[in-house]
Amino acid sequence: MQTTNAPDASVPDKNVPPQSRKKAMAQQPDSPEQSVPRLNVVHLAKTYGSGENAKTVIEDLTFSVEAGEVVCIVGPSGVGKTTLLKCLAGLHPVSSGSAAIDGRTISGPPPEMALVFQDYNRSLMPWLTVRKNLVLPLRHMRLPAAEVKERCDSALEAVGLTHAEHQYPWQLSGGMQQRVAIARALAYRPEILIMDEPFASVDAQTRFDLEDLCLKIRRDFNMTILVVTHDIDEAVYLADRVVVLGSKPARVLKVIDIDLPAPRDQITTRSLPDFAHQRTDVLSLIKRPA
Amino acid sequence: MNRTARNSLIGAGTPVVLLALWWVLSDQSTNAFFPPLRIILERFQQLWLFQHFQSDILLSLANLFTGFAIAAVLGITIGFVTALVPTVRWLIDPLIHFLRGIPPVALVPIFISLIGFGTEMRVTSIALAALFPVLIATVDGIRSVDQDILDVSRVYRLSRRERITNVILPSAGPQIFSGLQVSLQVAFIVMIASEMLGSSQGIGAMTLLAQQSFMIADMWAGILLLGVIGFAVNMIFNLVRRRVLAWYIGSRRLAKSA
Numbered sequence: 001m002q003t004t005n006a007p008d009a010s011v012p013d014k015n016v017p018p019q020s021r022k023k024a025m026a027q028q029p030d031s032p033e034q035s036v037p038r039l040n041v042v043h044l045a046k047t048y049g050s051g052e053n054a055k056t057v058i059e060d061l062t063f064s065v066e067a068g069e070v071v072c073i074v075g076p077s078g079v080g081k082t083t084l085l086k087c088l089a090g091l092h093p094v095s096s097g098s099a100a101i102d103g104r105t106i107s108g109p110p111p112e113m114a115l116v117f118q119d120y121n122r123s124l125m126p127w128l129t130v131r132k133n134l135v136l137p138l139r140h141m142r143l144p145a146a147e148v149k150e151r152c153d154s155a156l157e158a159v160g161l162t163h164a165e166h167q168y169p170w171q172l173s174g175g176m177q178q179r180v181a182i183a184r185a186l187a188y189r190p191e192i193l194i195m196d197e198p199f200a201s202v203d204a205q206t207r208f209d210l211e212d213l214c215l216k217i218r219r220d221f222n223m224t225i226l227v228v229t230h231d232i233d234e235a236v237y238l239a240d241r242v243v244v245l246g247s248k249p250a251r252v253l254k255v256i257d258i259d260l261p262a263p264r265d266q267i268t269t270r271s272l273p274d275f276a277h278q279r280t281d282v283l284s285l286i287k288r289p290a
Numbered sequence: 291m292n293r294t295a296r297n298s299l300i301g302a303g304t305p306v307v308l309l310a311l312w313w314v315l316s317d318q319s320t321n322a323f324f325p326p327l328r329i330i331l332e333r334f335q336q337l338w339l340f341q342h343f344q345s346d347i348l349l350s351l352a353n354l355f356t357g358f359a360i361a362a363v364l365g366i367t368i369g370f371v372t373a374l375v376p377t378v379r380w381l382i383d384p385l386i387h388f389l390r391g392i393p394p395v396a397l398v399p400i401f402i403s404l405i406g407f408g409t410e411m412r413v414t415s416i417a418l419a420a421l422f423p424v425l426i427a428t429v430d431g432i433r434s435v436d437q438d439i440l441d442v443s444r445v446y447r448l449s450r451r452e453r454i455t456n457v458i459l460p461s462a463g464p465q466i467f468s469g470l471q472v473s474l475q476v477a478f479i480v481m482i483a484s485e486m487l488g489s490s491q492g493i494g495a496m497t498l499l500a501q502q503s504f505m506i507a508d509m510w511a512g513i514l515l516l517g518v519i520g521f522a523v524n525m526i527f528n529l530v531r532r533r534v535l536a537w538y539i540g541s542r543r544l545a546k547s548a
Contacts, residue, residue, distance in 0.1 A: 089445050115445045122438040127460040127537040136456060137446035170541040188446060 036103040037064035038224045039088070039192060043097035046083055057083045059249035060097070065192075070218055070225045072235035075245030076286060081228040082118075084250065085196050088226070089115050101192065114190035118197040120177040124169040130180050131156070131165040134187045155186035158220065159213060175206030179213070186217065193217070195227045199234065208266050211238055215264060232282045236275060237264060244285045253285050325507045334511040342496060350481060350492040351519070353409060357416025358477040362470060365421050369428025369466075370454065390426065394419030394476050395483045402488040412484040412492075420477040427469020431462030464538045467531050474527055478520055493519075 046058040057080040065071045075081055086092040088099050090109040099106045101113070117123035125133055134152045143151075156162045159179040169177050178198060185193055195214070199207045211234060218225055229235050235242045239258050246253040258278055260269055269275055313327045338347060372382050398415050405411040435458055443453045459466075485494030497512030532539060 086441070089441075091441055091444060109445050109447055111447060113445070115442075117438055117442065119438060122436050123442050125439065125457065125460070126541050127463070136452070137448065139452060140447060140449050168537055168540065170537075170544060184446075 038067040038069075038102060039065040039226065040100045040103070041088070041097075042100075044084070044087065044094050044099055045096045046080070046087055046092065047095040056249040058087075059251045061245075061250060061252055062097075063243045063252055063255055065224055065226055067191075067224050068218070068222055069240045070215070070227065070238055071241050071243060072239035073226065073228045073243045073245060074230065074232055074235045074282060074286065075250065076247055077230050079245050079247040080250040081230075081245065082196055085115070085194055085228055088194060089113060110192075112191040114185035114188045114193050116178075116181050116185050116193070116195040116198045118200055120169075120174065120181050120201070123181055124177060124184075126168065126170050129166050129168055130161065130172075130183075133169065133180060134184050137184065137188050151187040151189065152183075155183040158186055158217065159183045173206075175202040175210065178202060178206075178210060182210075182213065182217070186221065189221075190223065192224045192226065195225070197229055198227065200230070207234075212266065214238060219263075232279055232286065233270070236260075236279045236282060237266075237269060242278075242282055244282055246285075256281055322504075323506055325510065329507045330510040330514065333507045334514055337496070337508060337511055338515050346492050346496055347515070347519075349409075350485065350494070353412045353416060353484075353492070354477055354481045354523075357413045357481070358420055358474055360413070360417040361420035361473055361477065362424055364417070365424030365469070365473065366428050366466060368421075369425045370432065370458075372425075373429045373432035374454075374458075386422065386425065386429075390422040394480050398480065398484050398487050401484075407488045411488060412481070415484045416477045416480045419480040420473040423472035423476060424466065424469040427465050427472070428462060431465030431469075432458055434465070435461045463535055467535060471524075471527060471531075474523065478523065482516065 041061055041063050044058060044061040045056070047054050047056045049055055061084065063071075073081060073084070083092065087094050088106065090106045090113075093107075101110050104110075125136065128136065131152055134155060135148060138148050138151065152165075153162070156165055159182055161176060161179055161183060164172060164176065164180075169180055172180065178201075182198070198214075199210045202210065214225065214227070215238065217223060227235070227238060236258055237260075242256045242258060244253045244256065245251065256278065260272060260274055260278070309327070316324060316326045317328060319326050368382070372379050372386075394415075397419055401411045401415045401418075405414060439457060439461060440453075443457045448457065481492075482494035482497075485492035486498045489495045490499075493512060493515060497509055497516070500506070500508035500512060
């Protein structure tokens with residue numbers, strides 16, 4: 001059934017929560033509901049500029065993410081991972097191909113998506129306290145005050161920063177700041193959480209903690225999570241599937257299913273023989289001369 | 291005693307020492323142009339604290355603040371429109387850069403001929419001269435807002451209004467305040483100049499009148515008053531700045547000590 005009266009995806013009704021907005025905006029209902037992946041990327045390409053100066057960053061990417069999955073995208077640095085995320089987040093238009101959520105083509109920032117940036121230093125608002133950073137994205141939803149409070153409380157608790165809610169981000173350590181950024185995403189209650197090298201600028205111990213936090217979020221909030229990373233161990237540890245990208249321009253070399261048992265644990269999972277095998281699989285793909 | 295306390299003591303002490311030195315050295319002065327400070331202060335008290343307080347000091351200050359407030363509101367508003375609307379930017383940018391090149395004081399004679407000698411002329415001159423520093427700083431401040439933070443606001447679907455008031459304005463705040471500080475100085479200069487050139491009232495007019503009628507002690511008293519006002523106004527401005535930009539000052543201090 002064609003829903004012709006669907007509102008334009010770029011100007012959704014602000015009073016409707018994301019969940020119900022999603023149904024009202026379904027624009028490509030031709031395929032059966034069940035078989036549509038949550039996030040589907042088909043022949044996506046991105047070229048900057050035109051004519052002789054055209055620079056193709058992404059050549060042809062096809063992969064999908066099912067609901068509730070954690071998928072990691074790995075590839076050598078400079079491969080265009082950040083460009084890909086900006087396309088998926090609706091910040092940059094794609095040059096050809098498409099990216100779709102639940103069958104709906106992404107043409108602007110999708111309401112059911114939140115993004116955690118690599119550089120926590122520049123993605124949090126330094127003039128707002130931790131709690132106000134969390135509240136700001138919720139304001140346009142016009143939620144009841146009690147729900148805003150509940151969302152922020154539970155998000156802060158999930159990342160273990162309840163005690164720091166009245167501090168400013170710049171008063172916190174790097175790892176804590178990135179947890180604030182994650183809490184902001186959690187309070188937004190997205191269905192899809194996208195993270196761009198989220199743990200690249202924190203120390204190793206914090207990194208392990210944040211990786212486990214990521215898995216905990218998936219479990220507790222039942223989110224679909226897409227993580228871009230250049231760290232192969234991290235990708236194998238976190239993911240249900242790893243999408244290995246090759247350069248340049250970016251294309252999918254292989255999608256590897258990771259079948260390590262859940263729940264994963266920094267010590268036992270990483271010492272499994274399977275972990276080493278899968279890590280080697282990914283590494284050999286990336287190390288291979290292009 | 292910690293470092294800040296010692297520094298502020300030195301900061302307060304220097305003018306006191308200089309004043310004392312002036313007092314002692316000028317006490318026996320017979321030079322008509324450099325009367326003893328004792329006499330200057332006497333005249334200061336007689337002139338400014340009673341006789342002309344309401345008619346001249348308050349008048350000058352009212353003009354200063356009205357002109358500065360108009361400049362601040364207009365400058366920030368036009369700055370936002372200029373920085374955010376490309377068409378306006380192409381139209382206004384060259385004009386701004388031409389107008390800012392004219393020394394602010396040079397505008398006063400034009401306004402005297404256009405509007406006359408009244409309060410309107412003085413406020414208009416102050417406002418127009420003080421407009422450009424804050425306007426230019428606002429445009430620069432908005433253009434240098436970090437792309438990441440703009441991306442964040444788009445991903446979280448902030449409305450246009452939220453983006454302007456909650457993201458762009460605070461982010462450009464430090465630069466806007468630097469512009470405002472320059473605007474305030476310019477406003478102060480033009481306040482005095484407008485009174486000297488086209489008025490019989492105000493601190494500037496009184497000071498010039500004293501000089502022309504060879505009442506040198508009165509002239510010095512006027513200059514002293516301007517110094518005190520300039521100092522006080524700047525101090526108030528810094529107090530406001532420290533309050534509004536507490537997050538910025540705090541984060542900078544922390545970044546430096548780290």
